[in-house]
Amino acid sequence: MLASYVAKRGHSMMDSDLSPQDKKDLDKFIKFFALKTVQVIVQARLGEKVCTRSLSSPTGSDWFNLAIKDIPEVTHESKKALAGQLPGIERSMCVEISLKTSEGDSMELETWCLEMNEKCDRDIKVSYTVYNRMSLLLKSLLAITRVTPAYKLSRKQGHDYVILYRIYFGEVQLTGLGEGFQTVRVGVVGTPIGTITLSCAYRTNLAFMSTRQFERTAPIMGIIIDHFVERPFGNVGHMHPCIYRAPGEDEGAYNGVEDSQEVCTTSFSTSPPSQMGVPGKEGGVPQQVPVQPCHGAQAEHRRVSSCPPADHVPATPSSSGEDAETSSRSVGVKSGSPCGLLETTFTRKVGAFVNKPGTKVTTASLDLPFAAFAPRAYDLEENDPMVQPPESSATSSPLQGSLHSQGSGESGGPAQDDFVMVDFKPAFSKDDLLPMDLGTFYREFQNPPQLTSLTIDVSSQSMAEDLDALPEKLAVYEKNIDEFDAFVDTLQ
Amino acid sequence: MNCRSEVLEVSVEGRQVDEAMLALLHTILLHRSTGKFHYKKEGTYSIGTVGTQDIDCDYIDFSFVRVSSDELDRVIRKAVGEFKDAMGNGTDGMGQISLEFYQKKKSRWPFSDECIPWEVWSIKVNVVNLANEQERQICREKVGEKLGEKVINIVEVINQHEYLPKMPTQSEVDNVFDTSLKDVQPYLYKITFQITDTLGTSVSTTMRRLIKDTLAL
Numbered sequence: 001m002l003a004s005y006v007a008k009r010g011h012s013m014m015d016s017d018l019s020p021q022d023k024k025d026l027d028k029f030i031k032f033f034a035l036k037t038v039q040v041i042v043q044a045r046l047g048e049k050v051c052t053r054s055l056s057s058p059t060g061s062d063w064f065n066l067a068i069k070d071i072p073e074v075t076h077e078s079k080k081a082l083a084g085q086l087p088g089i090e091r092s093m094c095v096e097i098s099l100k101t102s103e104g105d106s107m108e109l110e111t112w113c114l115e116m117n118e119k120c121d122r123d124i125k126v127s128y129t130v131y132n133r134m135s136l137l138l139k140s141l142l143a144i145t146r147v148t149p150a151y152k153l154s155r156k157q158g159h160d161y162v163i164l165y166r167i168y169f170g171e172v173q174l175t176g177l178g179e180g181f182q183t184v185r186v187g188v189v190g191t192p193i194g195t196i197t198l199s200c201a202y203r204t205n206l207a208f209m210s211t212r213q214f215e216r217t218a219p220i221m222g223i224i225i226d227h228f229v230e231r232p233f234g235n236v237g238h239m240h241p242c243i244y245r246a247p248g249e250d251e252g253a254y255n256g257v258e259d260s261q262e263v264c265t266t267s268f269s270t271s272p273p274s275q276m277g278v279p280g281k282e283g284g285v286p287q288q289v290p291v292q293p294c295h296g297a298q299a300e301h302r303r304v305s306s307c308p309p310a311d312h313v314p315a316t317p318s319s320s321g322e323d324a325e326t327s328s329r330s331v332g333v334k335s336g337s338p339c340g341l342l343e344t345t346f347t348r349k350v351g352a353f354v355n356k357p358g359t360k361v362t363t364a365s366l367d368l369p370f371a372a373f374a375p376r377a378y379d380l381e382e383n384d385p386m387v388q389p390p391e392s393s394a395t396s397s398p399l400q401g402s403l404h405s406q407g408s409g410e411s412g413g414p415a416q417d418d419f420v421m422v423d424f425k426p427a428f429s430k431d432d433l434l435p436m437d438l439g440t441f442y443r444e445f446q447n448p449p450q451l452t453s454l455t456i457d458v459s460s461q462s463m464a465e466d467l468d469a470l471p472e473k474l475a476v477y478e479k480n481i482d483e484f485d486a487f488v489d490t491l492q
Numbered sequence: 493m494n495c496r497s498e499v500l501e502v503s504v505e506g507r508q509v510d511e512a513m514l515a516l517l518h519t520i521l522l523h524r525s526t527g528k529f530h531y532k533k534e535g536t537y538s539i540g541t542v543g544t545q546d547i548d549c550d551y552i553d554f555s556f557v558r559v560s561s562d563e564l565d566r567v568i569r570k571a572v573g574e575f576k577d578a579m580g581n582g583t584d585g586m587g588q589i590s591l592e593f594y595q596k597k598k599s600r601w602p603f604s605d606e607c608i609p610w611e612v613w614s615i616k617v618n619v620v621n622l623a624n625e626q627e628r629q630i631c632r633e634k635v636g637e638k639l640g641e642k643v644i645n646i647v648e649v650i651n652q653h654e655y656l657p658k659m660p661t662q663s664e665v666d667n668v669f670d671t672s673l674k675d676v677q678p679y680l681y682k683i684t685f686q687i688t689d690t691l692g693t694s695v696s697t698t699m700r701r702l703i704k705d706t707l708a709l
Contacts, residue, residue, distance in 0.1 A: 049545070049546035049547075049548065049555075050544070050545070050546050051543075051544075051545040051546065051560065052543035052544055052545070052560060053543040053560055054527070054540065054541060054542050054543040054559065054560045054561055054675040054676050055527070055540055055541040055543070055675070056527070056528040056530075056540040056674060056675050057528075057530065057538075057540055058527065058530075058538050058539060058540055058541055059541065062541040065526065065527045065539045065540065065541055065542060066541065066542055066543075066544070067541045067542065067543040067544070067560070128659075133653065136523060136650065136651070137651065139522050139523050139542075139544075140523065140647040140650065140651060142522070142544055142557045143519050143522065143523075143556070143557050143643050143646075143647055144643065144644065144647055146546065146555050146556060146557055146643075147640040147643050147644060151555065152553070155555075184644055185648070185651075186647060186651070187647065187650075187651030188651060268536060268537055268538070268539065268659070
C-alpha cells in the first residue's frame with residue numbers, strides 16, 4: 001500500500017515538475033508556434049514578396065514579437081488539421097507543398113515537418129527562453145523558406161502551374177518527394193516536455209519539369225481565352241492554392257475570433273520571481289530573466305478586453321499592395337471534401353476583369369473560371385467588364401486569382417463552350433462613330449474569312465465542274481493557239 | 493567566455509559583391525535583432541514587433557529576408573559600399589568583411605569601456621571577373637545557390653543556442669543592444685573589413701570601420 005502510494009506520488013511529482021501556469025503557457029506557445037509556422041510557409045509560397053512593418057510598441061497580437069500576418073483560410077485549415085490537438089511526440093504537423101500544372105500533372109515539391117522528440121529540457125524557462133527560441137526559429141524559417149527550390153518556382157507560378165499546400169497531422173509522409181530528396185533542418189527548441197524540431201524535406205529531382213517552359217506568358221491582348229473550362233486544377237479536394245486574400249473578407253466563414261482571447265504575452269521581467277514587485281537592480285549584473293506568471297497573466301487579463309481579434313488586425317501599410325489583391329473565392333474553404341459540399345456564402349472582393357457581383361454568391365457558382373462571362377458574353381455589353389472595367393484596382397495577376405479559385409472539388413457546373421469571347425475596346429479607340437472602327441478592323445483582321453477555294457465542299461464541287469468543262473476549254477485553246485504562241489514568243 | 497567565430501566564404505563577380513554581402517549580413521542581423529524594449533515599472537519590459545521583408549537581388553538569382561528597418565538597412569549598405577569601394581572596381585581581389593557582436597563593460601575612469609565580442613561572423617569574399625555574358629548568367633545561378641547554402645549554414649549555427657548575453661536591466665541595455673534605431677533593436681555590433689591584394693598579402697591600408705564604438709567620440 002505504502003509502495004503504491006509512493007509510486008503514485010512519484011509519478012504525479014514528475015508530472016508536476018511543470019507548474020500549471022507553465023504547462024498552460026507552453027501549450028499555448030506550441031499551438032501558436034504551429035499556426036505561425038504554417039502561415040510563414042504558405043505565405044512564402046504565395047508567389048509574391050512578403051513585407052510587414054516593424055512596430056516599436058507591441059500590439060499584443062503579434063506572437064513571438066514578429067509581424068506575421070494571419071491569412072484566415074490558412075489558420076482555418078491549420079486548426080482543422082490539428083483538430084484540437086497539439087504537435088507532440090509521434091504527432092507531427094506537416095505542410096506539404098506541391099505543384100500542379102494546367103494540364104493536370106502534379107508533383108510534390110517539399111514537406112515541412114514540425115515534430116517533437118522525447119528529449120526534454122526540464123530546466124528551461126518556458127515564458128522566456130522557450131518563447132524567445134520559438135521566435136528565433138520562426139526567423140530561421142523565414143530565411144530558409146526563401147532558399148529551397150520551391151521558392152523560385154512559386155514566384156513564377158501563374159498560367160502554367162500553381163502551387164498548392166496541404167496540412168496534415170500524424171505521421172510524416174515523404175514518399176512523394178521522389179528519389180534523392182534533401183533535408184534541411186531549420187532548428188530546434190528544447191522544452192520541458194520534449195524537443196520541437198522543424199525541418200524541410202525537398203525534392204531534388206525535378207525532371208518532369210525540365211521539358212516544359214514555366215515562363216509566365218501574357219494573355220492575348222484584349223481577349224481572354226479560357227483554355228480549360230473544366231477545371232484543370234480540379235480533383236485536388238484536399239489541396240489548397242497558395243493565394244492570399246485581404247483580411248476583412250469572408251470573416252463569416254472563419255470564426256477566428258476565439259484566437260482573440262489568446263493574446264500573446266509581450267511582457268517580460270528583468271527581476272527573478274522571488275523579487276516580483278521590487279524594481280530591477282540598478283548598475284549591477286543583469287538579472288536572469290525569469291518566468292513572470294503574474295505579469296504575464298496581468299497582461300493577458302488586461303488585454304483580452306481591449307485587444308482586437310488577431311484576425312481583424314488590418315494589414316500594415318507597407319503591405320497595402322496585398323490588400324488590393326484580388327480575389328475570386330479562394331478554394332481554402334472547401335477542404336477534404338470533393339464536389340463542393342460546403343455551400344458557403346461570402347462576399348468577394350472584385351478584381352479587374354471580373355463582373356461586379358451584385359450580391360453574395362455561393363461557392364457553387366464559382367466552379368468555372370470566367371463563369372460569369374460565359375453565358376452573357378454575347379450581349380449586355382454594358383455589363384461587360386472588359387468594356388467597362390470595374391473601378392476596383394486591378395491586380396498584377398487577375399487571371400491567377402481567378403485560376404486559383406478552382407482548386408476545390410468539382411461541383412459539376414454547366415457545360416460551356418470551349419472559348420469565351422469577350423468583347424473589347426482597343427486602346428485609344430473612340431466609340432463607333434465610323435462604320436469601321438479600330439476594334440472592328442482588328443477583329444476582322446484577326447479572323448479573316450476562309451478562302452472559298454480551301455473549303456472542302458466548294459473544292460469538290462468545282463472539281464466535278466472542271467472535269468465537265470474541260471473538253472470545251474481545250475477546244476477554245478486549240479482555236480486560239482496562234483495567240484498563245486505569239487505570247488510565248490514575246491516572253492523569250 | 494569564449495567568443496564564437498564563424499567563417500563563410502563566397503566567390504562572386506564584381507557587381508554581385510553588394511548584394512551577396514547584404515544578403516548574408518541581413519540574414520545574420522535578422523536573427524540578432526529584437527523589437528524595441530520598453531521598460532515599465534517593477535522591472536518588467538515589453539518587446540516591440542519585428543517586421544520582415546523580402547528582397548530580390550538584381551545580379552544574383554537569389555532572394556533573402558531582412559528586418560523591416562530602413563535605418564538599419566542604410567547603415568549596412570553604407571558599410572558594404574565602403575567595403576566594395578575598398579575592393580576596387582573591375583579587378584580581381586580578395587577581402588573579408590566581419591560582423592562582430594559585442595557587449596560593453598563599463599570601466600572606471602580613466603579607462604574606457606571595454607568591448608567584449610561574443611560572436612564574430614567573417615565573410616571571405618573572392619571577386620572574379622568574367623569574360624562574357626554566358627559566364628555571367630551561369631555565375632548568377634551558381635552564386636544564388638551558394639548563398640542559399642550559406643544561409644542554411646548561418647541558421648544551423650544560430651540554432652545551436654550557444655551564448656547569448658543575458659537580458660539587461662534598463663540601465664544596462666545600452667551595453668548589450670544598439671538602441672539608436674527607432675524600430676528595431678539589434679545586439680551591439682560593429683562591421684569591419686580588410687582587403688587582401690591578389691598576392692594574398694595583407695595590405696597596409698587595412699581599414700577599420702566602426703559603426704557603434706565608444707572610441708568614436
